[in-house]
Amino acid sequence: MRPAGAGDPPLHAPGTAEEFSQLLAASAGKKLLPIGRGTRDLPGALPGPVDGLLSTRRLDRVLHYEPGDLVLTAEAGAGLLEIDELLAEHGQWLPLQPYRRRGTLGGLFASAADSLLELSCGSARDLLLGARVAHGDGLLARARGRVVKNVAGYDLPRLMVGSIGTLGVLLEVTLKLAPRPKVHASAVLGFDTPADALLAAERVRQGPDEPAFVAVFAGACTPQLMLGFDGGSARVAGCRQRAVAMASRVGASGTLLLDGEDDRALRARLDDPPAGLQAPASDGCVLRCSCRPSRVGALLRELLDAARRAGVSVRTDVRPGLGLLFVGLAAGDEAALDAATLQLLGLARAHGHAVLLSAPPRLRAAPDTVWGPPPPDLVLMQRVRRALDPGGVFAGGRGVGGL
Amino acid sequence: MTSAPPVALLDSLVRRLGRERVLDDPSELLVYSSDGSVLHDSQPAAVVFPTSTEEVVAVVDACRAERRPFVARGAGTGLSGGAMALDGGVVIAMNRMDRIVSLDPADRRARVQPGVRNLAVSEAAARHGLFYAPDPSSQAVCTLGGNVAHNSGGPHTLKYGVTVNHVRGLQLVTPLGEVLEVGGPERPGYDLLALLTGAEGTLGIVTAIDVALRRLPESVRTVLAAFPDTDGASAAVSSIIASGLLPAALEMLDDVVVEALQAAFGLAFPPGAGALLLVESDGPEPGLEQEALDIERLCLRHGAIQVRRAADAAERAEIWAARKKAFGALGRITRHYATQDGVIPRTRLPEMLAFVRAAGRRHGLRIANVFHAGDGNLHPCILFDGDDAGVRALVQRAGAEILEHCLRLGGSLSGEHGVGVEKREAMALLFAPDDLTAMRRLREALDPEGLCNPGKVLPLGAACSEPDPRRKQVAS
Numbered sequence: 001m002r003p004a005g006a007g008d009p010p011l012h013a014p015g016t017a018e019e020f021s022q023l024l025a026a027s028a029g030k031k032l033l034p035i036g037r038g039t040r041d042l043p044g045a046l047p048g049p050v051d052g053l054l055s056t057r058r059l060d061r062v063l064h065y066e067p068g069d070l071v072l073t074a075e076a077g078a079g080l081l082e083i084d085e086l087l088a089e090h091g092q093w094l095p096l097q098p099y100r101r102r103g104t105l106g107g108l109f110a111s112a113a114d115s116l117l118e119l120s121c122g123s124a125r126d127l128l129l130g131a132r133v134a135h136g137d138g139l140l141a142r143a144r145g146r147v148v149k150n151v152a153g154y155d156l157p158r159l160m161v162g163s164i165g166t167l168g169v170l171l172e173v174t175l176k177l178a179p180r181p182k183v184h185a186s187a188v189l190g191f192d193t194p195a196d197a198l199l200a201a202e203r204v205r206q207g208p209d210e211p212a213f214v215a216v217f218a219g220a221c222t223p224q225l226m227l228g229f230d231g232g233s234a235r236v237a238g239c240r241q242r243a244v245a246m247a248s249r250v251g252a253s254g255t256l257l258l259d260g261e262d263d264r265a266l267r268a269r270l271d272d273p274p275a276g277l278q279a280p281a282s283d284g285c286v287l288r289c290s291c292r293p294s295r296v297g298a299l300l301r302e303l304l305d306a307a308r309r310a311g312v313s314v315r316t317d318v319r320p321g322l323g324l325l326f327v328g329l330a331a332g333d334e335a336a337l338d339a340a341t342l343q344l345l346g347l348a349r350a351h352g353h354a355v356l357l358s359a360p361p362r363l364r365a366a367p368d369t370v371w372g373p374p375p376p377d378l379v380l381m382q383r384v385r386r387a388l389d390p391g392g393v394f395a396g397g398r399g400v401g402g403l
Numbered sequence: 404m405t406s407a408p409p410v411a412l413l414d415s416l417v418r419r420l421g422r423e424r425v426l427d428d429p430s431e432l433l434v435y436s437s438d439g440s441v442l443h444d445s446q447p448a449a450v451v452f453p454t455s456t457e458e459v460v461a462v463v464d465a466c467r468a469e470r471r472p473f474v475a476r477g478a479g480t481g482l483s484g485g486a487m488a489l490d491g492g493v494v495i496a497m498n499r500m501d502r503i504v505s506l507d508p509a510d511r512r513a514r515v516q517p518g519v520r521n522l523a524v525s526e527a528a529a530r531h532g533l534f535y536a537p538d539p540s541s542q543a544v545c546t547l548g549g550n551v552a553h554n555s556g557g558p559h560t561l562k563y564g565v566t567v568n569h570v571r572g573l574q575l576v577t578p579l580g581e582v583l584e585v586g587g588p589e590r591p592g593y594d595l596l597a598l599l600t601g602a603e604g605t606l607g608i609v610t611a612i613d614v615a616l617r618r619l620p621e622s623v624r625t626v627l628a629a630f631p632d633t634d635g636a637s638a639a640v641s642s643i644i645a646s647g648l649l650p651a652a653l654e655m656l657d658d659v660v661v662e663a664l665q666a667a668f669g670l671a672f673p674p675g676a677g678a679l680l681l682v683e684s685d686g687p688e689p690g691l692e693q694e695a696l697d698i699e700r701l702c703l704r705h706g707a708i709q710v711r712r713a714a715d716a717a718e719r720a721e722i723w724a725a726r727k728k729a730f731g732a733l734g735r736i737t738r739h740y741a742t743q744d745g746v747i748p749r750t751r752l753p754e755m756l757a758f759v760r761a762a763g764r765r766h767g768l769r770i771a772n773v774f775h776a777g778d779g780n781l782h783p784c785i786l787f788d789g790d791d792a793g794v795r796a797l798v799q800r801a802g803a804e805i806l807e808h809c810l811r812l813g814g815s816l817s818g819e820h821g822v823g824v825e826k827r828e829a830m831a832l833l834f835a836p837d838d839l840t841a842m843r844r845l846r847e848a849l850d851p852e853g854l855c856n857p858g859k860v861l862p863l864g865a866a867c868s869e870p871d872p873r874r875k876q877v878a879s
Contacts, residue, residue: 068641068750069779091647112594125594126568133841141841142834147746148778149565149818151554151601152826152833153860154842158567158597167593179647208621208687231690238689290589294509323510323589355591371591377575377583380849381593387848388841400591 025138034165036107076106112162136389277328291352374401477549483823517548554601572613653777
């Protein structure tokens with residue numbers, strides 16, 4: 001996505017870390033906006049005018065891969081698709097958006113993108129072991145390393161996760177890999193009400209079956225519970241059978257068991273939640289709401305009620321165990337969409353946090369609208385930002401509290 | 404640093420906390436002069452025992468007013484000198500902040516004070532069918548606050564990760580005395596939890612910790628395999644990982660430990676056992692039996708002379724006793740030991756162990772190995788008897804050589820014990836000057852007065868002046 005009002009800023013795509021460093025060191029007083037290949041929507045509030053875009057698309061090499069260590073180091077502009085294909089040859093994977101496989105490694109981490117398998121495999125922050133970063137004045141720094149346990153020095157790599165390019169440009173990342181499960185399968189169960197679907201999800205969560213993912217769809221569709229299982233064939237078959245039986249006792253109206261290509265198609269649809277909810281027309285919004293898992297049911301009810309009263313179309317993709325609700329809104333007219341979006345953000349923020357992941361530019365001008373009110377630890381974040389981007393070269397004003 | 408008796412500071416501390424919670428008698432300070440590391444000590448000016456966040460703030464304010472360094476201390480089980488107060492600083496002992504504030508089974512969360520023992524969290528969670536996953540060997544005594552400082556792991560790290568993967572929020576007293584609730588991964592903004600976890604108490608003092616709890620696994624399979632040597636055991640580890648299995652724990656013990664366990668506790672192992680491999684798998688029952696059979700088969704294929712499976716909880720505890728009593732057993736066959744903590748890529752295990760053996764021979768020292776084989780985290784344990792400086796210097800030299808070899812193999816200085824005082828100068832071997840500059844900038848931004856556990860983590864040599872990176876870029 002091009003920043004609005006930025007005209008057509010020049011695109012810089014240095015080919016080496018040193019070139020990044022030199023460019024940044026020579027950019028004092030300018031505003032630069034790091035992007036990967038420009039595949040993902042730029043997260044956060046819209047930047048003001050920028051003097052240039054910084055792309056990592058020429059940094060796409062795999063630097064080190066030792067399958068026996070389950071660790072890979074690659075340049076941050078490497079594509080998820082290419083990395084996944086390489087790992088598949090060795091029976092391994094990086095379980096972060098392994099079905100969608102779009103964009104770059106750097107973009108995935110810088111935006112802290114959500115992934116289908118977070119419940120079982122962890123999120124982006126859990127799988128980043130080390131990084132090399134170009135900070136604001138051109139300082140090139142590595143931190144942590146290529147081993148899975150490491151407490152030598154500060155955890156700068158994880159600090160970069162979700163920092164949307166305001167602290168530095170990720171140049172190299174070292175990833176913790178996992179064995180690629182031999183068998184994948186899933187199940188889709190229909191319910192009469194969203195509350196029943198959530199209750200069934202809760203039964204599965206209380207049970208022993210450690211699903212790879214749990215998602216609930218509600219809104220403009222039949223309420224559905226989707227369960228995924230990964231592992232050896234005995235485990236996948238046994239756990240799916242037990243979990244489906246447990247969930248069905250709540251009163252499922254129908255059950256579909258998905259294997260092979262059907263399972264894969266479902267996962268591809270769920271792998272990047274906001275993408276799955278985006279309105280076909282460009283005028284829609286996607287919210288990411290988080291709350292304590294025990295409040296998910298109450299929040300979902302409030303959000304669906306409010307959307308219905310506002311007369312907007314709503315679809316939700318809930319990850320109950322994680323306390324995450326993704327909400328897609330669409331409406332015929334702009335005013336109705338904007339009013340409903342702001343109202344739902346307010347409801348969600350009363351329960352926890354809510355971020356506007358995707359929205360028309362008119363709703364993305366103010367950081368507080370996009371991210372919610374500044375958090376109590378903002379003062380620490382500001383100190384961190386000043387330390388790593390001392391001259392404020394990276395286009396700010398986009399993150400929470402105007403970071 | 405001030406050398407006169409810190410009268411004003413002591414007065415100020417006593418006024419804020421009361422006489423009975425301020426120690427300043429040298430005989431009482433002795434125990435707080437070192438941590439679990441036998442090679443370092445430094446006497447603090449005072450030790451204080453706050454019981455609330457407000458009192459921690461009061462102590463920090465008192466120290467700042469007198470320009471005295473301060474350092475938080477948990478159970479003192481650390482092995483890198485991280486909880487020592489250098490330069491006449493104040494030790495803030497967190498032991499009296501030891502309450503589990505809340506435990507919420509529905510959300511699988513607990514909020515605890517930093518002085519809570521690691522094991523106490525899992526004990527409290529157990530009646531809800533939950534547990535706290537990071538389980539360092541010292542879990543019966545070490546505190547959650549210390550775990551956060553060192554991003555502690557434990558045998559089950561392989562599957563469940565380390566402390567940073569389980570911390571969801573922190574209450575922090577900043578080095579400037581502010582109290583902040585630092586949010587978790589769900590909260591928008593920078594991941595300060597990741598920065599603070601493993602920062603060894605140099606970026607503030609944690610006064611409350613929100614942790615994630617997990618459901619106890621339905622089933623567990625624990626296998627103990629005896630091998631003639633560590634090479635066979637290492638090959639078994641590699642083949643288990645290569646087969647796509649990810650056990651919850653993969654722990655190895657070498658011949659010196661086997662001998663010590665037999666001598667100290669009369670544990671029986673098959674004759675010829677020169678290495679033990681403990682493999683534990685857990686999770687849902689379906690498929691778990693097959694996983695255990697696969698593990699046993701792979702061990703036998705790589706030369707295991709005996710494979711023993713725990714039939715019940717009692718036998719599982721017995722197998723784990725060998726691992727958990729390892730350091731105790733070593734303590735009975737030697738007067739002193741110094742435990743190292745280094746990490747290597749798992750595939751370099753055999754050559755690393757060969758190097759450790761050779762280093763022992765070269766220096767005439769016995770070195771035992773008990774370690775987390777699954778994640779390449781070694782704990783070579785150097786045994787020694789003498790109290791004289793010569794022997795200690797030899798022990799330090801052997802330890803340094805082992806660490807340097809870890810770095811040559813692409814590893815790290817510390818997996819979980821921290822850098823502390825012990826390894827701060829070695830940081831310059833692992834990191835380039837610019838890498839350390841980025842870390843130092845962060846530290847100076849968060850601790851501008853330089854009073855929060857100074858002299859730890861970063862090399863002192865690099866603390867003098869910051870090179871101008873722009874100038875260097877132009878020059879290069």
